[in-house]
Amino acid sequence: MRHWLLKNEPECFSIADLEAAPQRTTFWDGVRNYQARNFLRDDFQPGDLAIYYHSNAEPSAAVGVVKIVRAGYPDHTAQNPKGDHYDPKHTALNPIWYMVDVRHVETFPRIVPLEEMRKVPELKGMELLKTGSRLSVMPITKAEFDKLVKLAHSPAPTPTAAAKKPQPKKKPAAAKSKRS
DNA sequence: GCCAACGTTGGC
DNA sequence: GCCAACGTTGGC
Numbered sequence: 032m033r034h035w036l037l038k039n040e041p042e043c044f045s046i047a048d049l050e051a052a053p054q055r056t057t058f059w060d061g062v063r064n065y066q067a068r069n070f071l072r073d074d075f076q077p078g079d080l081a082i083y084y085h086s087n088a089e090p091s092a093a094v095g096v097v098k099i100v101r102a103g104y105p106d107h108t109a110q111n112p113k114g115d116h117y118d119p120k121h122t123a124l125n126p127i128w129y130m131v132d133v134r135h136v137e138t139f140p141r142i143v144p145l146e147e148m149r150k151v152p153e154l155k156g157m158e159l160l161k162t163g164s165r166l167s168v169m170p171i172t173k174a175e176f177d178k179l180v181k182l183a184h185s186p187a188p189t190p191t192a193a194a195k196k197p198q199p200k201k202k203p204a205a206a207k208s209k210r211s
Numbered sequence: 212g213c214c215a216a217c218g219t220t221g222g223c
Numbered sequence: 224g225c226c227a228a229c230g231t232t233g234g235c
Contacts, residue, residue: 040233064218087233145234163216165232 032161033074034176035081036159037097037133038167044084046095046138055135056100059168060108061116063128067168072103072129073155081133082171082179085142089143101132105129139183147188153178 037059039045049057062068079099085092105126109118121127148154158169 066218091234162234163232165217167232187232 033076033079034069034171034173035075035099036084036093036157036169036171037081038084038086038159038169039085041085042087044086046097046135049083049097049133049135050138052135056132056163058101058106058132059181060106060130060131062106062130062168063116064120064165064167067166068127070132070168070170074088075099075103075131080117080136080176082176088143090144090146091138092144093140093148093183096136096141096180097133098136099131099154100134103131106130132174139180141185141187143179143182147182148179148189151178151182 041047044057049055059071064073078099079098081099082093083095083097085094105123106116106121106128107123108114108116108130109121109126109128110123111117112119118126118127145159148157149160154160154175157171157175158164158166159171
């Protein structure tokens with residue numbers, strides 16, 4: 032059994048949306064990157080667990096756990112010319128893009144922000160933390176998975192005086208259209 | 212909003 | 224097959 036990290040913008044589909052979905056399950060569609068596709072098509076297995084990560088969020092953070100309930104199969108949203116994820120090169124006979132089904136397992140009692148993850152030695156090796164990392168589907172180790180779950184069930188770290196910075200004023204997030 | 216980093220495209 | 228231009232991602 033493998034462990035994964037799945038990234039999505041909450042404006043697009045948040046973990047709350049997944050929790051509210053029928054059977055608390057959805058297909059993880061719209062991945063249009065070959066490296067991520069290979070993971071989805073070749074390596075995801077039912078029973079695998081994944082960290083749900085909110086990107087472009089305030090703050091960006093690990094927010095929960097999902098379980099893979101169906102292995103990779105062709106992403107039919109690539110065949111919808113009206114959809115955001117249309118790709119004319121993808122056909123039913125020669126599929127290019129794949130998706131998996133995921134089911135909600137847990138919404139963390141405390142989210143683990145990216146900023147906090149960067150400070151945890153056990154998480155140093157994660158692809159997510161690398162500069163310029165844009166993969167939306169990536170493997171993580173069991174140790175990394177367990178550490179994130181443990182952090183999410185522990186109190187927030189108390190910032191030291193030195194680490195405390197005045198928070199710059201933030202504008203409320205503008206309404207965003209669904210990501211393409 | 213800015214912009215660095217990245218993947219993809221297309222001219223040659 | 225190179226690589227510059229382009230579009231996108233995503234933290235800040």
